[in-house]
Amino acid sequence: MICVAVNASLNTAIGIKSPKVVYGLFHSYDTEKSGVITIVMMILLVITTSMGVFCYKKKLYKAITIYIIANSVALLIVYSFLHFRKIVQACSIPLSLPTSIFLVFQFGGLGIMCLHWKSQKRLHQFYLIMLAALTAIFLLNSLPDWTVWLAITSISIWDIIAVLTPCGPLKILVETANRRGDENFPAILYNSSSYADTYETTRSDSTQMTEYPNSSLSMLPTDSLLNSPSQTRQKKEVREVEGSIRLGMGDFVFYSLMLGNTVQTCPFTTAVACFVSNLVGLTITLPVVTLSQTAIPALPFPLAIAALFYFSSHIALTPFTNLFTLKLLLL
Amino acid sequence: MGYPLTIACYIASFSPAIALFYSFIAHDPVQIILFFLGSFFWLVSILFSSLIWFGLSSILPDTFLISLAICIFVQEFSRVAYFMLGLNKITRQGQISVAPGVSDLHNARHMLALVCGLGMGVISALFYTMNAFAIFSGPGTIGLPDALETGVIDPNRAGKYLPLYYTLSAFLLTVFHVTWTIMVWDTCHKIKRSPSAFIPAAAALVSHLFVTFLSSLNSRGFHVIVFSIQFLVLLICIAYCNVIMGGTIGSFVNGISQSIIDAITLKQIRVLIDERKMRNQRHAVPDEPMTERGGVNETGGSNSSAPDTIDA
Numbered sequence: 001m002i003c004v005a006v007n008a009s010l011n012t013a014i015g016i017k018s019p020k021v022v023y024g025l026f027h028s029y030d031t032e033k034s035g036v037i038t039i040v041m042m043i044l045l046v047i048t049t050s051m052g053v054f055c056y057k058k059k060l061y062k063a064i065t066i067y068i069i070a071n072s073v074a075l076l077i078v079y080s081f082l083h084f085r086k087i088v089q090a091c092s093i094p095l096s097l098p099t100s101i102f103l104v105f106q107f108g109g110l111g112i113m114c115l116h117w118k119s120q121k122r123l124h125q126f127y128l129i130m131l132a133a134l135t136a137i138f139l140l141n142s143l144p145d146w147t148v149w150l151a152i153t154s155i156s157i158w159d160i161i162a163v164l165t166p167c168g169p170l171k172i173l174v175e176t177a178n179r180r181g182d183e184n185f186p187a188i189l190y191n192s193s194s195y196a197d198t199y200e201t202t203r204s205d206s207t208q209m210t211e212y213p214n215s216s217l218s219m220l221p222t223d224s225l226l227n228s229p230s231q232t233r234q235k236k237e238v239r240e241v242e243g244s245i246r247l248g249m250g251d252f253v254f255y256s257l258m259l260g261n262t263v264q265t266c267p268f269t270t271a272v273a274c275f276v277s278n279l280v281g282l283t284i285t286l287p288v289v290t291l292s293q294t295a296i297p298a299l300p301f302p303l304a305i306a307a308l309f310y311f312s313s314h315i316a317l318t319p320f321t322n323l324f325t326l327k328l329l330l331l
Numbered sequence: 332m333g334y335p336l337t338i339a340c341y342i343a344s345f346s347p348a349i350a351l352f353y354s355f356i357a358h359d360p361v362q363i364i365l366f367f368l369g370s371f372f373w374l375v376s377i378l379f380s381s382l383i384w385f386g387l388s389s390i391l392p393d394t395f396l397i398s399l400a401i402c403i404f405v406q407e408f409s410r411v412a413y414f415m416l417g418l419n420k421i422t423r424q425g426q427i428s429v430a431p432g433v434s435d436l437h438n439a440r441h442m443l444a445l446v447c448g449l450g451m452g453v454i455s456a457l458f459y460t461m462n463a464f465a466i467f468s469g470p471g472t473i474g475l476p477d478a479l480e481t482g483v484i485d486p487n488r489a490g491k492y493l494p495l496y497y498t499l500s501a502f503l504l505t506v507f508h509v510t511w512t513i514m515v516w517d518t519c520h521k522i523k524r525s526p527s528a529f530i531p532a533a534a535a536l537v538s539h540l541f542v543t544f545l546s547s548l549n550s551r552g553f554h555v556i557v558f559s560i561q562f563l564v565l566l567i568c569i570a571y572c573n574v575i576m577g578g579t580i581g582s583f584v585n586g587i588s589q590s591i592i593d594a595i596t597l598k599q600i601r602v603l604i605d606e607r608k609m610r611n612q613r614h615a616v617p618d619e620p621m622t623e624r625g626g627v628n629e630t631g632g633s634n635s636s637a638p639d640t641i642d643a
Binding site for chain 1: 377399460465
């Protein structure tokens, strides 16, 4: 049951191979601006999350729905069009504008229909992962060098604060939803149900169609290349309801972000190590949630293990394995 | 040398791993998690040994062989650590329901050992070959610059067979890790009951050390000899694992010869075709119109359907 979520999260990081292709288009700002950008991003994040929870409490559901639909449209059509053009350019494939518009329209249109209306379970999960992957690629292409790791550490701290402390907005959200008996989280959570029977799946799909994970991005003011006005907000909740695991979309975004950064800057073996450690961290976190039956931040632990592997690989792992593999020495 | 070489190398070196994965692991999600946990334990062991190497290399002048030996010991230790982690989960049934379908099997603990070993083997082979295969996909020829300079092809260097050697090494690594894990876990299972059960683990450690130090001859050019001896050791290890799991040497040889004969006579394909034919024959009955089938048994129905099919 936990495992289906893990299986699906296997698809997560695979979508991040494309940063390797667009590495050449990566601007490199000065490192001193990284801190400023991180602080700005964090402030935007806190404001957006608080506003979202505020709207939820005051029952302004329409505002949330409009916001989420706008976000997914912008991400799935506008940003994927720009990114697609970049990839095609990097692979030296001559692709005309009408063809690319057509293809992106197919992809984005199907995605929007999947997310906000009825769809099959696997397709739905695929598009959720696509959302997270596109968000991560957007952030990777527009952030300076060390901002990713600074952002990851600050987001982990914010995650712990927001979910566990009594005044955190995410805790308020979970408690309000529990009190109202409202399972209808519009497009914020990744739901992985674990039904094996197909008939039951189709029946339960129609009831769970209303819960779609989504995430809203915060636009960085320094970004001038991409004018997508998408706002991201992370909901990092891991809850277990009737045998299914729910994971907040923000978790996926930051896992993908970390993995994309690793692919960009390190030899690929480090990326594999970070991927495996991420997965194992998640596998350890999920049973903890199952046993404690509360919402727990799913972000800090896997990212901590992955960060450990990333930094130690720079110092020790890569030279060590290079010693052996270069001489065809079995390890 | 191009992308096809890279793809071919990956396929060739990981095909036994993929075959084992699909037959034993892919159907059960819990085993996938255990597989990744195995990879993680190997990664942690390599992390520790690399940190030790990093510390030692600033103190001692020549740390190569020592760090290699330490690395192997830490790997075996992590195997035992995985066993400690897993054994508690299985014996205490009250906790999280781990391995639901596996504990009923006859060879359950060997299946789990296979899963863990495969995890370790795949990640070690990946770490071994990934950088080399990535370089293969770019431009260049191995050994050409040196030969251009000296004007002589050095017979001791790997030369044009380098991708082959990497592929063979990765294949050996994967299967070796599976066998070593089965051996070590067998010792861990039996060590409490009879103290003479340390033999499989000792065999695993000795063969690991032997194979690794043998492969250090690779850089001197004795590639063919090294690989032949390593394959021999692999066969011995596999036969030993078979004996552990309950077979005998005779049944092992029998099994291998039978599977070779099956491969040559394409038995699997014949079995598939036969099954499909039988399934079509059984389902041929519902294709008839309903009036023929109502109240008539199968043989009567199929008898009366024969003229229809001949006419149609």
